Amino acid sequence: MSKRNIQAIRGMNDILPTQISLWQHIEGTLCQVLETYGYQEIRPPLLENTELFSRSIGEVTDIVEKEMFTFMDRNGDSLTLRPEGTAGCVRAGIENGLLYNQIQRLWYMGPMFRHERPQQGRYRQFYQIGAEAYNLVGPDIDVEMILMTARFWQKLGLNDLELQINSLGSTSARAAYREQLVNYFSDHHNQLDADSQRRLHTNPLRILDSKNPDMQALIEAAPQLLDHLDDDSEEHFARLKQLLDQTHIAYRVNPRLVRGLDYYNRTVFEWVTQQLGAQGTVCAGGRYDTLVEQLGGKGATSAIGFAMGIERLVLLLSQSKLQVADNVPHAYFIMVGDDGMQQGFRLAESLRDTLPQLRLLTHCGGGSFKNQFKRADKSGAKLAIVVGADEIDKQQVTLKYLRDNRQQILVAQSELANYLQEWLTVNG
Numbered sequence: 001m002s003k004r005n006i007q008a009i010r011g012m013n014d015i016l017p018t019q020i021s022l023w024q025h026i027e028g029t030l031c032q033v034l035e036t037y038g039y040q041e042i043r044p045p046l047l048e049n050t051e052l053f054s055r056s057i058g059e060v061t062d063i064v065e066k067e068m069f070t071f072m073d074r075n076g077d078s079l080t081l082r083p084e085g086t087a088g089c090v091r092a093g094i095e096n097g098l099l100y101n102q103i104q105r106l107w108y109m110g111p112m113f114r115h116e117r118p119q120q121g122r123y124r125q126f127y128q129i130g131a132e133a134y135n136l137v138g139p140d141i142d143v144e145m146i147l148m149t150a151r152f153w154q155k156l157g158l159n160d161l162e163l164q165i166n167s168l169g170s171t172s173a174r175a176a177y178r179e180q181l182v183n184y185f186s187d188h189h190n191q192l193d194a195d196s197q198r199r200l201h202t203n204p205l206r207i208l209d210s211k212n213p214d215m216q217a218l219i220e221a222a223p224q225l226l227d228h229l230d231d232d233s234e235e236h237f238a239r240l241k242q243l244l245d246q247t248h249i250a251y252r253v254n255p256r257l258v259r260g261l262d263y264y265n266r267t268v269f270e271w272v273t274q275q276l277g278a279q280g281t282v283c284a285g286g287r288y289d290t291l292v293e294q295l296g297g298k299g300a301t302s303a304i305g306f307a308m309g310i311e312r313l314v315l316l317l318s319q320s321k322l323q324v325a326d327n328v329p330h331a332y333f334i335m336v337g338d339d340g341m342q343q344g345f346r347l348a349e350s351l352r353d354t355l356p357q358l359r360l361l362t363h364c365g366g367g368s369f370k371n372q373f374k375r376a377d378k379s380g381a382k383l384a385i386v387v388g389a390d391e392i393d394k395q396q397v398t399l400k401y402l403r404d405n406r407q408q409i410l411v412a413q414s415e416l417a418n419y420l421q422e423w424l425t426v427n428g
Contacts, residue, residue, distance in 0.1 A: 011124030
């Protein structure tokens with residue numbers, strides 16, 4: 001048997017304790033905002049039947065054709081690790097009777113999986129937080145989604161994100177436009193790169209999303225979907241822009257914004273940044289009014305949602321000057337001898353009962369008094385609480401300040417909780 005070190009799978013990264021405070025700050029902030037808007041959490045499974053994604057995302061999309069982690073289980077069923085969250089949310093809503101003639105506002109968070117080329121901000125296991133709203137037809141819910149994401153950036157202190165919006169129109173309008181697009185790009189077939197030639201007759205709208213600089217002039221001259229919208233979609237988009245103007249949300253209409261999934265219609269939007277290079281999209285979403293019925297729901301169900309990559313938010317906040325509170329212990333409990341250990345554990349548990357906000361690390365693993373102090377200092381704690389023979393006799397503890405140039409003090413055990421409560425008010 002090989003004794004080589006086993007390493008993480010390429011594109012699937014460990015999130016270490018030194019990084020976790022920033023992740024928790026982001027996740028906690030986003031969850032709090034979602035709940036203040038009345039969205040309720042749902043937790044679909046990581047694994048779904050492969051058919052769910054091939055029917056929803058589209059069989060000729062890059063995700064389904066090249067990027068999904070799919071395998072046959074022992075029963076011969078084809079299963080897939082979820083590459084995105086919307087399809088599973090819709091499946092759960094249909095299966096559990098949440099969507100038929102009911103307004104629902106739902107949110108989810110967790111890992112997604114795509115077999116892409118790993119690069120900064122784009123990994124094979126990545127984390128998303130997303131929200132979905134059902135059975136709300138008008139552009140008002142589109143605006144609420146955008147306002148909510150704008151509040152995310154405000155709460156996180158991010159100021160350099162640009163909102164881009166577009167409309168994909170109805171299914172029939174998009175089909176007519178698709179035919180025009182195929183004709184246009186066919187007339188310039190030699191100017192298309194290999195990827196665009198492959199997409200020409202399967203998913204031509206994705207050519208508009210190409211980042212190939214040699215094709216940008218050709219793409220700019222292509223027919224625009226906004227010029228071929230059906231009347232209802234045009235009215236919907238006009239009202240959306242009017243409401244955004246009234247709420248003073250700045251935006252840019254990007255007629256090349258198409259999104260990579262087949263289920264979108266009408267409103268699509270993205271928040272983008274210039275700070276992350278090629279992976280500039282931080283949050284993306286839009287309407288998908290036909291997907292619920294397409295996946296077996298009862299009748300037409302209007303829907304809209306968005307998702308954002310947490311890794312990209314981590315990168316953005318890492319580049320900012322935001323100070324996030326760490327999770328190092330406030331205090332380290334040093335217990336000398338067997339009696340010190342017995343009394344120390346009782347006292348430590350009493351403090352945890354009284355002061356649930358106190359991060360208290362008790363020493364375990366033996367070692368000399370000097371060694372325990374070294375461990376206390378290495379932990380990053382600001383205080384050392386010492387219980388030894390002298391402290392037991394006097395029913396006191398010794399408090400030593402590990403980060404401040406202050407004299408150590410003696411505190412009665414009966415007053416320790418009150419002292420630490422006041423200390424946390426200043427230093428917590």
